[in-house]
Amino acid sequence: MIKYPFTLIYLISSLIIIVLPFYWWTYNFGGLVVIETSPFQMSIYFLGTFLKISYVISAALEAFRIFLIIVISRDIYLFLKGKIIRNRILLMLTISYLVYPIIIYIVITYLTSSHGIYSNYSFLEIGKELVSVKYENANLLLTFTFYPQIIYWIALAISFLFIPSYLETRKLKK
Amino acid sequence: MDLVKLIGAIIAIAFFLAYIIITNVPANINTYVNQPKQIANQINYIIPKNFSISSFNIDLQNLTQLANEYKQISGKLSIEVPSFYHNLMGNFKINMPKIPKRITGKLFVNLSSINIRGVYLNIYNDFNQSIIIENITGKYLILSSEQYFTPMEERMIFINITNFTGFYELYSKGEENVTFHINVDGINFTSYMILSKSSNISLSVPNYQGGTVSVNITNTFPYCIIIDNITGKYLYLEKNITIGSNATSTAVFYVSNFTGFYNLYNQSKEIVNISVEVDGIKISKEELLGKNFNISLPNTLGGVVNIKVYNPFNFTIMLYKAYGEYFQLESAYALKPGYSYLPFNVTNFYLLYNNIKDKAENITILVGIGNINITKTFPLYSSINLTYYESGEVSITVSNPLDTTLIIYNITGKYLYLLNKTEIKPFSYGILRIYVTNFTGIPNDKITLLANVYGENISESFEVSNSLSISINQVDVPVHNPFNETIIIYNVTGKYLYLTKIYTIPPGCTQLLEIKIINESEVFNENITIKAQIGQTNITYVMGL
Numbered sequence: 001m002i003k004y005p006f007t008l009i010y011l012i013s014s015l016i017i018i019v020l021p022f023y024w025w026t027y028n029f030g031g032l033v034v035i036e037t038s039p040f041q042m043s044i045y046f047l048g049t050f051l052k053i054s055y056v057i058s059a060a061l062e063a064f065r066i067f068l069i070i071v072i073s074r075d076i077y078l079f080l081k082g083k084i085i086r087n088r089i090l091l092m093l094t095i096s097y098l099v100y101p102i103i104i105y106i107v108i109t110y111l112t113s114s115h116g117i118y119s120n121y122s123f124l125e126i127g128k129e130l131v132s133v134k135y136e137n138a139n140l141l142l143t144f145t146f147y148p149q150i151i152y153w154i155a156l157a158i159s160f161l162f163i164p165s166y167l168e169t170r171k172l173k174k
Numbered sequence: 175m176d177l178v179k180l181i182g183a184i185i186a187i188a189f190f191l192a193y194i195i196i197t198n199v200p201a202n203i204n205t206y207v208n209q210p211k212q213i214a215n216q217i218n219y220i221i222p223k224n225f226s227i228s229s230f231n232i233d234l235q236n237l238t239q240l241a242n243e244y245k246q247i248s249g250k251l252s253i254e255v256p257s258f259y260h261n262l263m264g265n266f267k268i269n270m271p272k273i274p275k276r277i278t279g280k281l282f283v284n285l286s287s288i289n290i291r292g293v294y295l296n297i298y299n300d301f302n303q304s305i306i307i308e309n310i311t312g313k314y315l316i317l318s319s320e321q322y323f324t325p326m327e328e329r330m331i332f333i334n335i336t337n338f339t340g341f342y343e344l345y346s347k348g349e350e351n352v353t354f355h356i357n358v359d360g361i362n363f364t365s366y367m368i369l370s371k372s373s374n375i376s377l378s379v380p381n382y383q384g385g386t387v388s389v390n391i392t393n394t395f396p397y398c399i400i401i402d403n404i405t406g407k408y409l410y411l412e413k414n415i416t417i418g419s420n421a422t423s424t425a426v427f428y429v430s431n432f433t434g435f436y437n438l439y440n441q442s443k444e445i446v447n448i449s450v451e452v453d454g455i456k457i458s459k460e461e462l463l464g465k466n467f468n469i470s471l472p473n474t475l476g477g478v479v480n481i482k483v484y485n486p487f488n489f490t491i492m493l494y495k496a497y498g499e500y501f502q503l504e505s506a507y508a509l510k511p512g513y514s515y516l517p518f519n520v521t522n523f524y525l526l527y528n529n530i531k532d533k534a535e536n537i538t539i540l541v542g543i544g545n546i547n548i549t550k551t552f553p554l555y556s557s558i559n560l561t562y563y564e565s566g567e568v569s570i571t572v573s574n575p576l577d578t579t580l581i582i583y584n585i586t587g588k589y590l591y592l593l594n595k596t597e598i599k600p601f602s603y604g605i606l607r608i609y610v611t612n613f614t615g616i617p618n619d620k621i622t623l624l625a626n627v628y629g630e631n632i633s634e635s636f637e638v639s640n641s642l643s644i645s646i647n648q649v650d651v652p653v654h655n656p657f658n659e660t661i662i663i664y665n666v667t668g669k670y671l672y673l674t675k676i677y678t679i680p681p682g683c684t685q686l687l688e689i690k691i692i693n694e695s696e697v698f699n700e701n702i703t704i705k706a707q708i709g710q711t712n713i714t715y716v717m718g719l
Contacts, residue, residue: 031659031709046210047708048658048681053206056199063190070182139714 004079006164011079013158014090015072017151018065024152025097027104030131030142038151039093040065084169091159094152101125101146216656252557253496253537254482267392268463270439281305281354285369286330288345293333293369299323305358307331312352312369314341345369361432362386384430386412391425393417397452401425406446406463408435439463456480476521478504483516484557485509492542498535498554500526530554567593570606574598581626582606589615650686655679659709663687668702 024038034045041058044051068089079085105123112119118134126146133140148156194200279301286294293315299305307321316334323329335341344350350369355362363385387409393399398418404411409429417423429435438444444463449456456478479501485491488511496503501520520526529535535554542548548566552558568590574580579599585592589612598604610616622635632650655661658681666673666689674688704715 028710030711032711045658046213047216049209049213051206051209052202053209055197056194056206059193059197060190063186063193066189067182067186070185071179074178074182137716139716141712141714143710145710 004084004165004168006161006168007079007085010090010158010161010165011072011076011085011087013161014087015069015076017090017155017158018068018072020151022151023149024155025100025146025148027100028143028145030140030144032142039096040068086166086169088162090155091162094156094159097148097152098125104146213657219656220654220661221651251486251539251541252484253539253554254484267394269390269392270387270463279303279305279358281356281365282328283354283367290335290338292335294330295333296328296330297321297323298328299325301325301358303359305356307354308357308362309355310352311355312350313344314338315350315352357388361429362388362426384408384432385428387427387429389425389427390422391415391417392420392422394420395452396420400451402449402451402456404446404448404463406435406444407438408444409446476500476519476523479518479520480515481518483509483514485511485514487511487543493539494542495540496537498526498537499529500535566610568608568610570608571603572596572598572606573603574600578627580604583624583626585621585623587616587619587621589613589619590621649689649691651689652684653677653679653687654684655681657681657708662707664705664707666702666704668700670700671702 018040021041022038023036023041023043025036027033027035027037032047034043036043036045038061040061042054042061043058044054072087072089075085075087101124105121108119108121111117112121112133115135119131121129121131121133121144124144124146126148129144131142131144133142199206279299282298282300284296286296288294295310297307302325304325305323307317307323309320310317310331310333314335314337316336317331318334321331341350348368352367352369354365354367356365391401396419398416400414400416401411402414404425404427408431409427412426412428415423415425435444442462446461446463447458448461449458451457458477483493490511491509492506493503493509493516494506496516496518500522501518504517504519507514507516526535533553533555536551537554538549538551539558540549548568550558550566572582579597582592582596582598582604584595585606585608590608590610593607593609596604596606620635622633624631624633626632653661653663660681661679663673663677663679665676666687670692672690672692674690677685677687679685701716701718704713704717706713706715
């Protein structure tokens with residue numbers, strides 16, 4: 001019945017993922033700083049206390065969510081009308097999360113070197129790492145844990161539906 | 175850019191702006207920026223800054239020093255009570271001589287002859303009564319014996335010359351002064367003349383107003399009595415005299431006005447102040463001196479007693495207080511080694527005597543040896559043993575160098591305990607009154623201290639070691655967890671201190687960390703290592719105290 005089932009599933013799933021208010025990743029720096037994040041919301045905890053700045057950041061991200069909901073809803077509408085739609089949004093968002101640990105690495109390396117802090121932190125993409133930090137007369141042994149939530153895996157899986165979706169729409173173009 | 179995307183973007187931006195306006199983000203921008211700083215700053219309040227762990231120190235050094243001294247020395251502090259007189263009834267009989275209203279008369283003295291042995295004087299007594307020439311003195315002249323002259327008697331007397339050459343030189347120059355000591359009816363007076371070749375001098379005693387009077391006093395008290403003073407309107411005792419029991423002695427009075435005295439005396443109206451001493455008991459009272467003169471000492475009398483106190487040690491000790499029901503040491507005295515006489519005020523000799531007789535009078539003394547005061551009560555008739563088995567109250571000065579009030583509830587040991595709860599204000603001193611039941615046991619005694627510092631009760635046991643110094647070797651440090659993460663403190667270690675166990679402090683809670691201190695005096699100089707966990711972070715922090 002439906003011409004491009006992958007595209008339909010991809011578009012509707014993308015919308016659902018964007019609407020769902022779940023965090024995608026958790027970055028835990030030894031419990032001292034915990035960042036829970038998704039492209040549409042963010043919570044920062046410092047020594048167990050929720051930082052109020054998170055609200056402002058989240059507000060901007062929520063605005064982004066609203067924008068994406070409108071754009072994808074428009075695409076679904078057009079798709080159902082028979083227009084060929086190639087929406088890369090979810091793919092871009094999920095792939096971009098793999099880049100964040102690199103940014104974190106750059107930031108931490110910059111901060112430690114500029115403050116004279118010795119640290120044996122080496123790049124961590126996902127999982128756990130024991131980081132030793134030496135600053136003046138204090139020694140800190142932190143466990144860095146960067147791990148995605150299930151919602152992220154689902155989102156990543158859905159975003160890969162873009163490939164069959166792309167292929168089926170390309171076939172049609174021929 | 176199509177229209178829908180534009181509208182979407184506008185809606186998104188509108189949403190964000192609405193949020194910023196509704197929650198007033200610009201006004202709260204400082205809150206957002208400062209919040210992490212504030213959280214970070216709370217690290218400074220985890221361990222109280224004003225908590226000083228090493229300054230609280232109770233020094234019982236003097237106590238142990240005293241205990242050690244007691245081991246080596248022992249002695250009896252004795253207070254020798256005189257045999258207090260339960261009844262001081264008795265009297266003085268004062269035999270006043272017949273005192274004339276006035277004495278007039280002349281003594282005619284003529285130089286009869288001089289030889290190398292002496293001088294012959296021809297004397298005529300013009301007084302209408304007998305006189306005694308008690309002495310005639312001059313340089314190089316001596317009268318060998320008293321000369322008695324009846325009224326109108328004339329005779330020659332001989333005066334010895336001790337050094338003729340010297341005498342003759344003075345005599346030739348007219349410089350030989352001669353003093354006549356004359357007694358007329360018990361009244362003494364003196365007169366002067368100059369011996370010369372043409373000496374034919376009359377010695378007159380006209381209207382003699384006053385002079386010394388020799389008076390016999392009989393003591394009918396059953397005790398030896400010292401009369402220190404008798405003073406009246408017209409007379410006083412020239413010097414104190416001692417009269418044995420039922421004995422008579424001669425007292426020399428000076429009478430300033432014979433006429434005035436005579437009138438008062440005859441009417442028994444001469445009021446005299448009398449100070450007597452009966453074997454160390456000093457009594458002062460007023461009496462009327464008359465023909466029938468009696469002094470009685472009533473039972474209700476008090477007075478001052480000099481009491482012999484023996485310090486058995488070879489160093490000076492302080493006797494701050496010594497008192498009983500009817501007597502009291504006048505003021506604090508430093509007792510030198512050996513015997514001292516100290517004045518005690520007695521309120522009632524009679525009752526005191528009865529109490530001593532019934533063995534009911536106790537004496538309480540406060541003795542200071544070094545900085546330690548010992549209070550002892552013992553029966554007055556006995557001596558106090560200051561020996562190694564001694565017990566007593568000891569006062570120890572304790573300094574509080576902390577900025578908080580130090581409350582010491584109790585100090586207890588097998589051989590000592592604190593007499594009362596003591597509060598010591600910040601940066602000041604306090605006196606701990608400790609009762610020691612046995613000084614010998616002190617150096618090895620185990621002592622428990624209950625105190626309150628920084629509002630926290632602490633209880634500590636320690637041993638009085640040979641170092642003679644006791645310090646608190648445990649402190650309870652209140653540690654606050656300001657974070658929303660649990661803090662686990664695994665260890666606080668240093669060369670001279672350690673944490674007794676692992677502490678888990680829930681978010682927002684405060685817990686007391688029991689820290690043992692091994693060496694209080696060294697603890698300030700060391701670095702301590704704190705091992706703790708916040709969240710999943712292990713922290714090893716080295717800090718100096």
